[in-house]
Amino acid sequence: MQNAGKYEDAIRCYDMALELDSSNSNSFYNKGWSFYNLKKYQNAIDCYNKAIELNPKDIISLINKAVSLDDMGKYEDAIECYNQVIKLNPNNQIAFNNKGIESSNESSFKYFFHKLKSFNLIKVSA
Numbered sequence: 821m822q823n824a825g826k827y828e829d830a831i832r833c834y835d836m837a838l839e840l841d842s843s844n845s846n847s848f849y850n851k852g853w854s855f856y857n858l859k860k861y862q863n864a865i866d867c868y869n870k871a872i873e874l875n876p877k878d879i880i881s882l883i884n885k886a887v888s889l890d891d892m893g894k895y896e897d898a899i900e901c902y903n904q905v906i907k908l909n910p911n912n913q914i915a916f917n918n919k920g921i922e923s924s925n926e927s928s929f930k931y932f933f934h935k936l937k938s939f940n941l942i943k944v945s946a
Contacts, residue, residue, distance in 0.1 A: 827854040845874035849881050852888075861888040879905050883914055895922050 834851035837844060852867030868885035872878050886901035899922050905915035 827857050830854045845871040856888055861892045864888045877908055879908055898922055
């Protein structure tokens, strides 16, 4: 149903699936993806949080949570999600790329620069 753009129908199906097995992180992820496509970003984040709670190494849910936060204008929170992804997988190009995009916001740039220094990813010379 998601692929057909029937996101509300898909959400109802995921709700039924979660009634049968509330520990299925994939159902929470997919429900979050449906909410995201409906531009219901906070609902999407709530679902991604539940997926992450059930599977703390769920990089895809972390990335999608960050994208949702970005769409809500919560750039620093999005960067924190990307940092979590990088801790789980230091070679995740999506996290680094999207984290760089977040830096286009001036306050986020300062935050991003500070984090790069704290991770020793850049060196600042006087």
